[in-house]
Amino acid sequence: MNDLEMYREQLALCDDKIIDALMEHNVIAEKIMVYKEKYGMPILQPLQEEKQERKLKEKLEGNKYQKEIYDVFERIGHVSKQVQARKLFSHNIILIGFMGAGKSTVSDYLSSMFAMKIAEMDQMIAEREEMSIPDIFATYGESYFRAKETELLIELQSQKNVIISCGGGAALREENVAEMKKNGRVVLLTASPKTVYERVKDSEDRPILQGNNNVEYIAELMEKRREKYEAAADIVIQTDNKAVLQICEELISKLLGMDAE
Numbered sequence: 001m002n003d004l005e006m007y008r009e010q011l012a013l014c015d016d017k018i019i020d021a022l023m024e025h026n027v028i029a030e031k032i033m034v035y036k037e038k039y040g041m042p043i044l045q046p047l048q049e050e051k052q053e054r055k056l057k058e059k060l061e062g063n064k065y066q067k068e069i070y071d072v073f074e075r076i077g078h079v080s081k082q083v084q085a086r087k088l089f090s091h092n093i094i095l096i097g098f099m100g101a102g103k104s105t106v107s108d109y110l111s112s113m114f115a116m117k118i119a120e121m122d123q124m125i126a127e128r129e130e131m132s133i134p135d136i137f138a139t140y141g142e143s144y145f146r147a148k149e150t151e152l153l154i155e156l157q158s159q160k161n162v163i164i165s166c167g168g169g170a171a172l173r174e175e176n177v178a179e180m181k182k183n184g185r186v187v188l189l190t191a192s193p194k195t196v197y198e199r200v201k202d203s204e205d206r207p208i209l210q211g212n213n214n215v216e217y218i219a220e221l222m223e224k225r226r227e228k229y230e231a232a233a234d235i236v237i238q239t240d241n242k243a244v245l246q247i248c249e250e251l252i253s254k255l256l257g258m259d260a261e
Ligand SMILES: Nc1ncnc2c1ncn2[C@@H]1O[C@H](COP(=O)(O)OP(=O)(O)O)[C@@H](O)[C@H]1O
Pocket: 097, 098, 099, 100, 101, 102, 103, 104, 105, 106, 168, 199, 200, 239, 242, 243, 244, 247
């Protein structure tokens, strides 16, 4: 055997070690989720995540391949989150509720904590139409936008382990709700009219509220929609005066409770 062949064999042995270590890493990551669930502990622990990252950086300080190894660990962390999410949820998570309830914000946070794919419906429709949501409403009218929502929801059913952040009107159509239920758990976020107003008062992205952005109008429209939202929901989370992390913890705990039933 010449040196080159020997190095190649050594590399193959290294790969075996890495595979074994990654197997172990993922098994432990799953065990952590099972443990937290069993003892009713918070599932998301952003401070712990930060601590682990600090420790890793310390370990790699002065290492000749610091950046390269760190890059790999970033990927390992990402995949590990996905493994943990799969252990917890077998359905897509679909967020519905009134404008300003926090659907986009909560979806974004959850997707980063679990490295889950996110489908932000408004954004996807705007990208496809190459137009903002207010421009779509102004150019083609609301019913055109609603048809695009239905089309997209149907399309999204082919995906797994996705967080779907709906626009506030998506759950009002029965056919849309039927699509949501095929593969997903439907989470309704609620907030009082006053909270909604505080959250959306400076926004120009919501054509439904243009010219009507006040607590009275919000309360009236919310009441009109309430029954449909509630009928669509598998779980409901009230979001007034709650931080996003707290809302996400409640959401996870209720979803897990549902699966345990
Ligand atoms: N729990 C919360 N606490 C404080 N502000 C929030 C909370 N959830 C959302 N917001 C803020 O309210 C605004 C609307 O939130 P967004 O996620 O876009 O709502 P939606 O998608 O339901 O319309 C954003 O500026 C966001 O930062």
